[in-house]
Amino acid sequence: MLAVQHPLDVADPRNVPENAPEHCPGTESELAGKSAACEGCANQEICASNIPKGPDPALPLIRERMSTVKRKILVLSGKGGVGKSTFTAQLGWAFAADDDIQTGIMDVDICGPSIPTILGIASEQVHSSAAGWSPVYVQDNLGVMSVGFMLPSAKDAVMWRGPKKNGIISQFLKDVDWGTLDYLVIDTPPGTSDEHLSIVQYLKESGIDGAIVVTTPQEVALQDVRREIDFCRKVGIRVLGVVENMAGFVCPGCKTESQIFRPTTGGAKKLAKDMGMEMLGSVPLDPRIGKSADYGVSFLDEYPDSPATTAYLDIIHRIKEILGDA
Amino acid sequence: MAFAQETPVTRRLKRIKHIIIVCSGKGGVGKSSVSAQLALSLHASSPTARVGILDVDLTGPSIPRMLGLDGHGVHQSSDGWVPVYADGSEARLACMSVGFLLKKKDDSVVWRGPKKNAMIRQFLSDVRWGELDFLVIDTPPGTSDEHLSLLEHMAPVHDRLSAVIVTTPQAVALMDAMKCLSFTRAVNLPVLGIVENMSGYVCPCCGEISNVFSTGGGAEMAKQEAVPFLGSLPVDTELVTLLDAAEPEAAPGTSYEPHPAERGSFDLLDRYQKTPSAALFKNVVDEVMRTLPKVEEGSGS
Numbered sequence: 111m112l113a114v115q116h117p118l119d120v121a122d123p124r125n126v127p128e129n130a131p132e133h134c135p136g137t138e139s140e141l142a143g144k145s146a147a148c149e150g151c152a153n154q155e156i157c158a159s160n161i162p163k164g165p166d167p168a169l170p171l172i173r174e175r176m177s178t179v180k181r182k183i184l185v186l187s188g189k190g191g192v193g194k195s196t197f198t199a200q201l202g203w204a205f206a207a208d209d210d211i212q213t214g215i216m217d218v219d220i221c222g223p224s225i226p227t228i229l230g231i232a233s234e235q236v237h238s239s240a241a242g243w244s245p246v247y248v249q250d251n252l253g254v255m256s257v258g259f260m261l262p263s264a265k266d267a268v269m270w271r272g273p274k275k276n277g278i279i280s281q282f283l284k285d286v287d288w289g290t291l292d293y294l295v296i297d298t299p300p301g302t303s304d305e306h307l308s309i310v311q312y313l314k315e316s317g318i319d320g321a322i323v324v325t326t327p328q329e330v331a332l333q334d335v336r337r338e339i340d341f342c343r344k345v346g347i348r349v350l351g352v353v354e355n356m357a358g359f360v361c362p363g364c365k366t367e368s369q370i371f372r373p374t375t376g377g378a379k380k381l382a383k384d385m386g387m388e389m390l391g392s393v394p395l396d397p398r399i400g401k402s403a404d405y406g407v408s409f410l411d412e413y414p415d416s417p418a419t420t421a422y423l424d425i426i427h428r429i430k431e432i433l434g435d436a
Numbered sequence: 437m438a439f440a441q442e443t444p445v446t447r448r449l450k451r452i453k454h455i456i457i458v459c460s461g462k463g464g465v466g467k468s469s470v471s472a473q474l475a476l477s478l479h480a481s482s483p484t485a486r487v488g489i490l491d492v493d494l495t496g497p498s499i500p501r502m503l504g505l506d507g508h509g510v511h512q513s514s515d516g517w518v519p520v521y522a523d524g525s526e527a528r529l530a531c532m533s534v535g536f537l538l539k540k541k542d543d544s545v546v547w548r549g550p551k552k553n554a555m556i557r558q559f560l561s562d563v564r565w566g567e568l569d570f571l572v573i574d575t576p577p578g579t580s581d582e583h584l585s586l587l588e589h590m591a592p593v594h595d596r597l598s599a600v601i602v603t604t605p606q607a608v609a610l611m612d613a614m615k616c617l618s619f620t621r622a623v624n625l626p627v628l629g630i631v632e633n634m635s636g637y638v639c640p641c642c643g644e645i646s647n648v649f650s651t652g653g654g655a656e657m658a659k660q661e662a663v664p665f666l667g668s669l670p671v672d673t674e675l676v677t678l679l680d681a682a683e684p685e686a687a688p689g690t691s692y693e694p695h696p697a698e699r700g701s702f703d704l705l706d707r708y709q710k711t712p713s714a715a716l717f718k719n720v721v722d723e724v725m726r727t728l729p730k731v732e733e734g735s736g737s
Contacts, residue, residue, distance in 0.1 A: 132554040188496050188544075190463005190577040191609070221578035222461045222612040264611055267461070267579045267619035272549030275580070300463040300577055301495035302546045328680045330468070333541070334496040340544040359637065363644035370637055370648065370671055374681040397648045404607035404650065 124311055124345060127153065128273040128304070169315060171284040175242075176316035179214070179291040181433060184309070184321040184347065188334030190300035192326045193355035193393075195224040196403050198297040201322075202229075203408045204426045206252040211292045214245060216282055217256035218309055219299035220275045221268050226258035230406020235259055242287040255286050272304035279308045300334070302341040310345045319433060320350035322390070325381070327357050327373035332381050339385055350432050351390035353425055354378035359395040360417075370395060388432070391425040393418050444561035446592045448516075451567040452488070454728060455593065456628065457586065459620075460602040461612025463577035466633035466669075468498040469679055470602045471574035476708050477721045478570050479529045488519065488568045490559055491533035492586060493576040494552050495545050500535035502679040504704050510536045516564040523702040532563050549581040556585045577612075579619040587623050598626045598731050600666065600724070604634045605653035613654075617661060626731040628724050629664035630654050637671040645670075664727050667720045672713040678704075 125136035133147035142148070143158025151157075176182070185198045198215060205213040217225035226232040226246075234246040236259045245253030257268060257278060288294065299305050310318070321342055325335040335352075342349050354377060359370050373380075382389035393399075396418040402409040410419050430436040449455070458471045468491070475489040491499035500506050503522045510532070511518040519530035534545060534555065547555070565571065576582050590597060599620050603613035613630070620627050632654025636645045648671065658665035708714055 126548060126551075128548060130548075130550060132550045134550075190496075191465055191604070192463075195608075221580050222463075222615065224608045224612070227608055227611060265614045265618050267615040267622060269579050269584060269619055269622060271581050271584060302544045303495050303552070304548050304581075307546065307548060326464075328676060330498050330501055330680050331464070333498065333501060336542040337496065337544040340542055341546055344544065344546065359646070359648065361639035361642060361644055362646060363639060364642035366639065366641035368640050368673075370673060370676070372673060372677050372680065374677060395648060397646060397650075400606045400608075400649050 124307060128276050128308075129153075166311075168280045168284055168312070172280070172312050173315045175284050175286075175288065176313065179288060179294045179316070181293045181319045181435070182296065182313060182316065183293065183319055183350070183429075184296045184298060185324060186298050186306070186321050186338050186342070187324040187331075188300060188302065188336075188338035188341075189325065189331040192324050192331055194300075194324050195219070195228055195297050196399060197322070197324050197353060197355065198295050199225065199228040199403070200408070200410055200422050201295050201426060201429070202248075202252055202254075203410060204423065205293050205295070206249060209251060211251060212290055213252050214288050214291045214294040215252070215254045216286075216294060216296045217254070217258065218279050218282065218296060218305050220257050220270060220278060220305065222299065223256045223258035224403075225254060225256045225297055227406055228403045229254060232258065232264065232406065239287065242285045243281075244287055253288065253291075255282050275304050276308040279305060280312055283312050302338060306341065307345075310347065318347055320348040322350050322353060322429065323387070324353045324355055325378050326355055326371050327369070327377040328371040329375040331371070332375060332378070335381065336385065339387065349387050350429060351388035352378050352382045353390050354392040356395040357392040367394075390428050391421050393421045393425070441592070443592065445557065445589050448561055448563065448565065449571075449590070449593050449596075452565060452571045453569050453596065454732070455571045455573065455590065455597050456724070457573045457575060457597065457599045457625070458602060459575045459583065459599055459616055460577065461579060461614070461616035461619075462603065462609045465602050465604045465609055465613075467577075467602050468493070468502055468574050469675070470600070470631055470633060471572050472499060472502045472679060473675075473708070473713065473717045474600070474721065474724070475529060475570075475572045476705055477714070477717050478572070479523070479702075480705060480709065481721060481725075484528075485570070486528050486530075486566070486568045488530040488532070488565045488571040489574065490563075490571060491531075491535065491574045492556055492559065492582050493574060494534045494547060494555055494582065496576065497533045497535035499531060499533045499574055503531055505531060506535070506541060508536055513564060516562045518564055522704065526702065529702075530565055530568070532559060552581050553585040556582060557589050560586075560589050579616060583619065587625065594624075595732060598628045598728065600628050601630045601663075602633055603630060603654050603657070605632055605647070605650040605668075607650075607653065609649070610653045610657055613657065614661075617663065626734060627663050628727050628731060629666035630658045631666045631720060632668035634671050635668035640673065664723065666723045667716065669713055669716055669720075672711055674711045675708075675713040678707055678711060
């Protein structure tokens with residue numbers, strides 16, 4: 111007998127509350143409150159009764175706060191370390207290069223926030239005012255929010271389970287004084303779990319304009335990225351396109367290009383084609399990108415003539431085009 | 437400890453001598469490839485060593501692909517789930533991952549914490565590992581549900597647990613590795629040491645070493661935090677290709693292609709041992725073996 115248990119025989123994950131028991135059938139299910147798993151669940155009575163279920167009380171507040179945000183873009187990837195945060199930062203900087211455009215970056219990678227370091231604002235802290243938490247500003251028109259600003263020390267681990275992570279994400283959306291924004295770019299952690307489900311749930315009413323999926327060329331990464339795209343389809347998020355990072359490396363000694371992460375299965379190009387997505391572009395591996403991220407400076411500004419800069423700018427231009435903002 | 441309550445997890449893990457958790461705050465630094473290499477090297481360390489590898493990265497399992505086991509399924513026996521053996525009939529390298537339970541390998545696993553917790557408990561209590569010298573556990577990035585669940589369920593066998601932290605040399609990764617180290621301290625998990633991965637890249641054309649992700653950060657961190665440094669591994673394209681494709685590339689011109697079953701020997705291991713990384717990783721394993729008794733003694737008392 112094959113496959114003992116199919117992990118996928120579960121309710122629509124969006125309908126399973128954060129504090130539900132292991133086999134919760136989902137609040138929208140006919141079995142809600144009646145299945146064996148519901149025994150002992152604090153919400154059993156509410157689910158079993160026929161009273162229409164009220165939405166999360168945070169939702170109207172989030173909708174209110176997000177009503178002044180024009181575009182909400184997610185940066186995703188099933189795999190870690192492919193350059194989601196680096197790309198998010200470059201995207202933020204590139205949008206904010208236009209003084210008239212207000213940009214926000216929200217880092218929902220709760221356990222490993224990299225955005226503050228990459229943007230060079232790691233030592234900043236969040237201040238609160240009557241209007242809510244003020245984002246940390248990199249420049250006048252680029253505001254940032256991350257768990258990284260709230261830790262007593264950068265060394266501290268954030269050992270939180272799902273519900274606590276969801277709580278902070280909801281706060282980032284409803285309690286941060288984002289003001290009027292043209293773009294809100296949301297950087298996510300690897301995987302398809304609590305953070306991802308929560309952000310989708312919380313922004314369901316306000317709407318997400320689309321997701322950018324970042325990958326590297328090797329199959330081990332592509333595998334996870336296919337899963338992430340499958341996730342986007344399941345929850346109904348439009349994928350704007352795929353960005354391939356760390357593609358090819360030009361040796362500074364002899365200028366020969368070699369593949370560090372060989373695309374053994376055709377790389378992102380084939381993945382995009384197979385899944386019917388647009389390939390937004392490939393960014394070559396330039397050691398200066400990583401270095402810029404470590405020092406918290408904008409790679410696009412520091413090395414305007416690098417081929418990677420050209421690739422980034424082309425991709426960003428294409429994203430604006432797809433959104434109809436170019 | 438003798439009076440500790442027996443749970444299904446402890447019953448299963450009773451016959452496992454050492455449990456090594458491979459972790460890192462950051463994603464994509466090579467946890468899975470280090471886990472795979474650790475399992476292969478431990479397997480090769482003695483002709484009778486029995487090794488298990490458990491992949492608790494539930495939403496992004498990479499171990500099946502790396503060990504060339506993509507598409508395998510798990511069988512149910514009266515005595516629990518039978519792991520997939522990477523070395524075939526020899527059955528000394530047992531492997532378990534969510535990847536084996538999916539209907540289609542590209543299906544996403546969209547689970548919140550409680551569901552992940554249940555799966556991990558099942559992995560620990562229902563898999564028929566048998567007797568193992570080492571169980572290597574590959575974890576997802578971060579310090580969240582999976583990690584807390586693992587430690588919670590394995591608390592009764594805490595004296596056999598230890599961790600290896602993997603990082604890459606750049607500051608952004610080191611910061612997360614530091615968080616991971618703080619986590620191990622908070623939960624009192626002994627650390628065997630730090631491995632610095634992707635430390636430099638050798639140009640295949642001219643041989644010049646480029647530090648694509650900087651270098652030396654892992655060693656520096658180990659020194660600062662007084663944790664053993666297990667070694668640095670450069671980017672090895674041969675290894676990347678081996679673990680990525682996991683299909684033997686038939687040498688051109690060879691017509692004789694032995695059937696996998698009659699190959700007898702463990703093909704992936706043979707090919708792994710030819711990569712430059714294998715030699716370097718041997719030092720890492722030697723270092724692990726040296727610190728393991730010390731660390732376990734410290735936590736067992």
